[in-house]
Amino acid sequence: MRAIIIGAGRGSRLMPTTADTPKCFAQVAGQRMLDWAVDAFRQNGINDIAFIGGYRIETVQQAYPEFTFRHNDNWPHNNILASLMYAEDLMDEPFLCCYSDVLFTPEIVAAIAQNDSNISLGVDTGWLTRYEHRTEHPSDDAEKVTVSNGRITRVHREIPEADAWGEFIGLAKFSADGAAMLKQDYHARQAEFAGQPYREAKLFEKAYMIHLLQDMIESGRQMVHVDTPGGYIEVDTQQDFEYARQFWTERHLSTP
Secondary structure (H helix, E strand, C coil), X not given: CEEEEEECCCCHHHCXXXXXXXXXXXXXXXXXXXXXXXXXXXXXXXXXXXXXXXXXXXXXXXXXXXXXXXXXXXXXXXXXXXXXXXXXXXXXXXXXXXXXXXXXXXXXXXXXXXXXXXXXXXEECCHHHHHCCCCCCCHHHCCEEEEECCEEEEEECCCCHHHCCEEEEEEEEECHHHHHHHHHHHHHHHHHHCCCCECCECCHHHCCHHHHHHHHHHCCCCCEEEEEXXXXXXXXXXXXXXXXXXXXXXXXXXXX
């Protein structure tokens, strides 16, 4: 199984930390955020790792020569969804993908990797704890999900807190059939919406991954949730960065 890490953007909200290095190089508990992700994958025997880079990609290439790289050379003008598809040629087998600015445990990687559904999303059910003092990134910006009978029924930022089962952690698994669905639906929407508004995005090229996932759910694609009660932190702002540096090791070590 392959892992694909999406890390093309600069992460301007994490300035000045990202002034000269990629966002995923920010140090948390003695390691780069990217190191934590790589370690979580390798502990589960996933050593085939691809990295989609853009901003300062050469820095990542020098530090991780063993990676397979795909270059999103248009990163200032697109977003996570378009970035992921730069690795479309690597989606010919089951794969996991993740955002590069998140911390997650080997345990949730194991649970998702072992799930036999076509599309599985990692979901933090203890998500609200991290939002108690998160003023720079409030909960209405969280990629929340609702569920029913083990399946995800909606993934959207506008889901009310009280209705949310948890927060999508940016880590997902696609089987070979799930990857085919992803590619098919992406190209269908691209043909229809290229250069135009798409769902909440001003342009299709600026869409987030959750925009297509929600579209797929509405068209009948089935997705399951694989839960983690914590053991996940998103680092989007300097406030998040300080939170991660204070709490990650404790939460990481205490995750069941």
